[in-house]
Amino acid sequence: MTSERNVFVFSNNEGAADFAVNKWMEIAAASLTHKDYFTVALSGGKTPVDLYKRLCVYKDTFSWEKTHIFLADERFVPAYDKDSNLGLIKEHLLNHIEIPDENLHTISTEDITLEQSAKKYEEDIRRFFRSEGDSIPQFDLIMLGIGEDGHTASLFPGASSLTVTERLAIAVTTDRIPHNRISLSLPVLANAKRIMFLVTGANKAKRVKEIMEDEECTLPAALVLQQSRGAWFVLGESAASLLCQKSTRQ
Ligand code: 6PG
Numbered sequence: 001m002t003s004e005r006n007v008f009v010f011s012n013n014e015g016a017a018d019f020a021v022n023k024w025m026e027i028a029a030a031s032l033t034h035k036d037y038f039t040v041a042l043s044g045g046k047t048p049v050d051l052y053k054r055l056c057v058y059k060d061t062f063s064w065e066k067t068h069i070f071l072a073d074e075r076f077v078p079a080y081d082k083d084s085n086l087g088l089i090k091e092h093l094l095n096h097i098e099i100p101d102e103n104l105h106t107i108s109t110e111d112i113t114l115e116q117s118a119k120k121y122e123e124d125i126r127r128f129f130r131s132e133g134d135s136i137p138q139f140d141l142i143m144l145g146i147g148e149d150g151h152t153a154s155l156f157p158g159a160s161s162l163t164v165t166e167r168l169a170i171a172v173t174t175d176r177i178p179h180n181r182i183s184l185s186l187p188v189l190a191n192a193k194r195i196m197f198l199v200t201g202a203n204k205a206k207r208v209k210e211i212m213e214d215e216e217c218t219l220p221a222a223l224v225l226q227q228s229r230g231a232w233f234v235l236g237e238s239a240a241s242l243l244c245q246k247s248t249r250q
Pocket of ligand 1: 043044045047048074085147
């Protein structure tokens, strides 16, 4: 499959976050023209904090009651832990908007094993999307980041989780990171209607170049791109600094 890639480069992180918010609004509006809900999966990490804060501006004007928020991945720690992705998203977005509890599709991390939690999250996703058998649900939008090693969500380079095809959510254990995690699987990420990678910082430039320009690249973010219909790369100038082609510069 040839996947389309759209690149948007911004001289500052605020510009990138504003652009991502505008795109979010457009995608949500388009999704809501043919069904009565909008589905989005969010990532953790530092980069999307600006985006989450800017979304709060729309607290009274966006259809949060029709929005279903899932997590692209979660660290296996309680929600009050400083490393929790849900904790981060609550702090910067969810605590500031009114969204029904049943629209939040979180990942259990307490009183449950890692594997049970992955299964439970998968069941929640299947129930919501009414997906049966080996059908892969399709999110309207998945927001992703890219780690310095090329990981995305919690799919890490060389991990066996990259070959999983029959699961929607997977348990991730690795010595490279301090916490075990739960992640949407590669087929689910790649099947989203829209994928937006939001990446800033010079430390990501080398990986961004490999992921976008090397067709043979096997880094997790590259696999998501290659297996998808296409993705948008919303990049800070320094993250984009090594790219040969920057089709759109803002
Ligand atoms: C997480 C993620 C992860 C993140 C990248 C980039 O929970 O850590 O979802 O995939 O998006 O590691 O993180 P930064 O934005 O902090 O660079």
